[in-house]
Amino acid sequence: MSVRFRPLALLKRSVFGARPFSSSSAVLQEKSSSIFGDVTEVQPENNRSKRDFSDSLQSMGNADEEFDVSKVTLNNDTKLQEFIGHTPKSAVAKLLTPLKQQIYEANVKQNGFFKNNEPVTLTTGEKYKLKLSARELEALEPSMYLKSFRLKSSWKKATIFLRFVSGMNVNEAITQGQFHSKKIGKEVSKLLQEGVEEAHQLGLDAKELYISQIWCGSDGMWRKRVDPKGRGRTGIIHHPYIHVRAVLKTPQTQKRLAWEKEQKELKKKAISQLPNEKLRFKLEGHYKW
Template sequence: MKISTTKRFLATTNSNKPVDSLFSDLTSSIENKKSLNNNNNNKNEATGLAIADTDNEDPSKIQYIEPSKDSKLQEFLNPKPYLTIDKLLTPLKKKIYLSNIKKNGFFKNNDLIKLKNDNKSEYKLNLPLNQIEALEPSIYLRSWRIKSSVKKTNIVLRALKNLPLKKAITQLHFMEKKVSRDLVEMLERGIKDAEKMNYNVNDLYIAESWVHTDGHWVKRVDCKGRGRAGIFTFKWVSVRFLLKTSQTKKRLEFLKSERDSNKKVNSFISNGKIRGNAPGFYRW
C-alpha cells in the first residue's frame, strides 16, 4: 500500500466533526445517525420543538488529514511486534513456561517445576514441538523485490547459515556480491525489531533463510548478428530470514544429546545362551 506525501481528503456525509482517520468506520457513523434520530424524536415528543435535519448540510465541505498524523493508518503500515507467550499461553502456563526456562535455559517438556508463591505443589507442562518453536524468541524478516536470481542469492545465504547476526552483517559488508547490500538492509531492520522487543542483539543468530522467485520477470529482446534474436530475462527474487536466540540452540543441543544416548548399539552377538563350543566371535 503506497501513500503519497500530498494531503488526502475525506468528505463527510452527515457531520462536520473532524475526521480521525482515513480508515474511518462507516458502520459507527450509521449507528450515530440512528441514535441522533432517536434523540430528536424523543425531544420532539417532550417539547414539541422542531430540530434541523443533519442531512441538509453542505456536502461540498472537505476535511483534510495528513497520512503521517493518521494513527490508524500508521498502525496498519507499521504493525507493532508482539510476544507469542501472551497470545498462546494462559497466565498459569506462562508462569510455568518462564520458570522452566529460568531453570534449564530452555523449555524442557515434562520437567517438574515449583512456582515462587506455591512451594507445596509441583507443576509439569507438555507442549508439542510446533508450539515450542512458536513460543521461542524469534524475529521474522521479509524483503521486497530484489534484482537477482535464486542461484546467486542462495550462494550468499549458505555462507550466513547459523552465523551471529552482527557477524553476518560484517560478512555481507565485505562480500562482492551485488545482492549483499539488500541483505544488509534486511538484517539491520532485524536489529531495530530486536530493540523494540527488548531482545539481546548479541544473542541473535540466523536460524533459517529462504529465497524464492518473485514471478514477475521482465523480458526484453536480445538482438544478435545475422538477423537473429534472443530473449533477455531480468529476474527478481524475495528473501526471508528467521532470527532466533541461544535458547533455541540449547534446546537443539539437548535433543541431539538425548538422541545419541538413546541410540541402540549394533552388535552381532545374539542374546541367547551359549551351548556347546562357542563360535568364533565369542573368542576374544
Template sequence: MSLRIAARRLALSARAPNNLPSSQTPVWSAGLGPSVQRRHKWSTNLFKGWGKPRTKDNLAATADPVTGQLDDPKNREQFLERSMYSGVEDNIFQDEIEAPQKDASTEATPGAGEMEQKTKENMAMVVDPDPRSRIRWQRKKVIQMVRRNGRLTKEERIVMSERELLHKSEFMPTSVKKLVMLARQIAGKPVDEAITQMSWSKKKFAAEVKYYLEEARDLAIAQRGMGLGEANGETFAKPRKIQTKEGKWIEITDPTRMYIAQSWVGRGTWRGKKIDYKGRGRMGIIRHPSTSLTILLKEEKSRIREYEDSETLKAKKGPWVHLPNRPVYGQRPYYSW
C-alpha cells in the first residue's frame, strides 16, 4: 500500500547526497528507497515557453529567418528590395534591367545582341526543356513531308479549308433520358432554327439548351469567324439544293451559315442521394444525376462537301446487278429437292 499524498511529498523533499551529479540525483520513491533519475525523450517539456509575454528576446529566438521578422517596417522594406532587385543569378532579366534604355533617335548600344542572346539562353530551359526530343520530332516530320512530296491527306485539307467549333456545357441537374430528347431535336438544324425551337419548347431545360446554343454561336463568330458570309458578300448566286443525312432536301444560299453537325449528351457525377421509402419497411436509393450537352458547329460548306462526296461514291459503284458475275463455290452434285 502506498503512502498518502502528504507523506509522499515529505519523502520526495528529502535532501539528496551532494557527491552525485545533477543528472543522477536520487529520488526517494515511496517504500522503495532512493532511485536514480534518468533522462529520456519524454523528460523535456514540450510546452515550455507557452503563455509567456512576447519580448524581443523571445521573438529573436523563435522567429522565422525569412518571414518572422517582417513585422518591422525596415526589415520588410529590406526584404522586398532584396527580392525585387536581386542579382543575375536570381533574376534572368537582370541584363535587361541594368542595360541602358534605347532611344529611337540614337543608335543601338553595342552588345545589345549579346544581352538578348544571353536572355534566350536563360529562357531555354523553359521554352525548350528537351531539345533532343524536339529535334527528333522535327526530323520525323521533315521525313514524312519529303516522302509525301508536299501532298496533304484528305483530313488535313478539310481541317485547313473548313471551320468548326466544339462547345461543351456545364453539368446540368437533369438526367440523360430527358436531355437526349432535346439533343436529338436540334441535331442537323441551323443554329437560328434550333434557338427558335428551344424558345418555344415546353421542356424545362430547353432554356438552358438555348443559352448554350447562343453561347456557342457567339464564340464561333468571335473566335473562328464563322457565319460571316452574308456580311462579306459570300453567297451563292443560285441556291444550292442538297440532301441531308436524314433524307431531307434543303436549299442553301449562304455557304457560311452555321448548323449543328452533332449534338450529344454525357453523364456526369451524382449530385446526391435520397432515401426512397417503400412499403413493408423496405427502402431504395434515389440518385440525382447530372448531364452535360456537347455541340459541334460547322458551316454549310461542310454539308455541301459531304453531299458531293456521297454522290461521287454512288456514281463509282455503278448500277446494281441482281446476279453479279462471280464464281460459285460449294455446288452440290445432286438436286436439293
C-alpha cells in the first residue's frame, strides 16, 4: 500500500479555500513587522499621548537646569495638594455656604463666640440671624483630633494620668508629662507636642489650646507569655497595649460653654426651703422627737 504526501501549499488551499500567506523578511521590515501589510498601521512613537511619570516630572523643570524630583513634597506642591484635597481649610469654609459663613464669622467677632439668634449686621448693612444646633456648633468651632500609636501600658495606669491632665492647657500638660512618675506621661507629652506643630500649620495659637477630651482604649493583639508556678502549674501573663485619643479646642469653646451655663442658671426658679403656704399648725417652743 503506497501513501502519497500532498504538498503543504495545496493542503492549505484545500482546507481554507484561499491562497496561503507569504511574506518575505524585507516586506516585514518595511511594514514594521506586520504580516497584514496595509490593513493595520503602526503609530509612530512620537505621537504618544501618554508619557511616563519620570518624563512628565522631568518636563516640569526649566530647560537650562534639570528638575530634582526628590524636592517635590506635599507641602511645596500646590497642584498635588488640590488633587489630593489636603489643603488645610477650616470647618466653617467646608461646611457652610458663603452667606452663612459671613454671618457666623461676624457673630464670633462681635461676641467672642457664636450666640444663637443673635442679630448681626454685615458689611453690606443687612441684618441676619443664624441658629445652629449643639452638634453643628461643635463641628464648626476650631478643634484638633489627635491619636497615638500602639503604647505599652494598661488602661488603669494610663487613666490615672489622663484624668490629671484633662481640661488642662496644652503647654502645661506637656510639662507635666515630662516630669510625671508614670511612663505614659512622656508618650502623652509627645502626642500633645505633635498637636502643637499641627496647630501652627492650621493657623491656630498653640498657647491657647486646652485638652477638651482625652481617653484611652485597648489596641488589641496583646502579647502573651508563660508564667511558671509551683507544683508543675503554669499561668499566662498578658502584656497590654493601648492607644490614646485627645481633642484639643480653643478658648472660643470655653467662652461659649461658660455663657450657656450662666444662661441656664438664670432660667432656674428660686429655691425655697419651705413651701410658700400658710402654716396650719401651732408652733411650740421645743421639738418633739
